[in-house]
Amino acid sequence: MSYPTQPTASHFINGQYVEDTAGTPIDVIYPATGEKIATVYSATPAIIAQALDAAKSAQSAWAKMSGTERGRILRRAADLMRERNHDLSVLETFDTGKPYQETIAVDATSGADALEYFGGMAATLTGEHIQLGEDWVYTRREALGVCVGIGAWNYPTQIACWKGAPALACGNAMVFKPSETTPLCALKVAEILVEAGLPAGIYNVIQGMGDVGAALVTDDRVDKVSLTGSVPTGKKVYAAAAAGIKHVTMELGGKSPMIVFEDADIENAVGGAILGNFYSSGQVCSNGTRVFVHKSIKEAFLKRLSERLDTAVIGDPQIEETNFGPMVSERQLEIALGYVEKGKTEGARLVYGGNRLDRGGFYMQPTVFADVKDDMVIAREEIFGPVMAVLDFDDEDDVMTRANDTEFGLAAGVFTKDLSRAHRVAANFEAGTCFINSYNDAPVEAPFGGSKNSGVGRENSKAAINYYSQLKSVYVRMGDVEAPF
């Protein structure tokens, strides 16, 4: 199969595509059919060194450019991404299996938002002046150096941009390793950045599995690591980065709560639960997969949920009408189906779906369990598939304690018409991103990230600048130096 946007080689280093077939081949599988659509080759030690050397030697000249100049390039790249949204979305759909209806609205566009936002911010990045009597201190906001980005497979274009845009705005260079499951899209991001005028070596993409990621994290040339991935991988990468005292951003997994109170607008709550469980076939880190519904409205909620799930258009993700596609891989599908079996065995009530679909590719039905108990495995572990757990409650204090009783702290949502309760609940959530009468919005202007085991650091917003730059203080004495001897 070929398509117009297919990248021409496995890696993108020093401003151009680079191939090295000595690396382990990685098949790229189209999730809607199971067909192989491309092969990339894992980075060999020579490719890893080439990418890091390119980044290291290009970075200081990039940091010395004015923020306005750097920002102009990022904003030009944002424009190119928007112009090519269709082709990029087709590629994203081949890479991930997510419906084109989603990718055309979310992926390259949110990548472009990040490039535009941080492009605009680049010229505003400054230190400060601190007067100390006659003497004074000024601070310089400086780049960290070479940043490594390591991506998950659910949002390959977005992740490549959410990490790249702030890193580059601050004057860093980046070596990005996409997930081995979705290696294609980040290459297009690199290609577009260079076309927009990015100097060679500032944004490089190399392929590989966890071993390539691990080699990058421990390399002395690397100053910062930003990972999007699971908690177990995060623990390994965080520890490896700590050994080299490297800066980190960790965007990890979640098992987020969504609380639906008795006064909630049921249509909106059901809509939020659908967005927070079935968008991208449930493969979204911030999903609200523990849906606590007040006992008095539980059956009404489940009825409307089932009715609306009946209208899902499941099928070929390249067709614009399709709004529920396959899972990313056979492995991920098996993991999700395994959890469905666990849910049944543990005695949860299966109210919708639960099966693999009888067609090619990696499709399963949107699935809903009701009467889920807090200690069931499907209520405790991240499934990362279209499996919703509905739990009952009747008291706010009790549901708050239960909602927070998790190792994760990525996101949380509340549906209620009671204004005070909405803000009280949001304040009490132990999570990095909360939603009131909404779910899963992620505008570039708002900080995004997790608390507890869901991560450290924030992406997007002004806050991301703190994770891609460091302050240098310069003390300036205006008079003589007074020394004791």
Ligand code: NAD
């Ligand atoms: P994963 O942890 O298996 O892999 C993530 C990336 O880390 C991949 O590129 C992988 O090759 C790399 N990797 C694996 N072992 C490594 C090691 N020892 N050293 C360095 N790199 C290593 O995750 P996944 O299955 O690709 O993605 C799904 C997970 O990502 C879910 O847990 C999901 O919640 C999380 N996620 C989080 C966010 C967020 O922003 N918080 C966003 C998307 C996905």
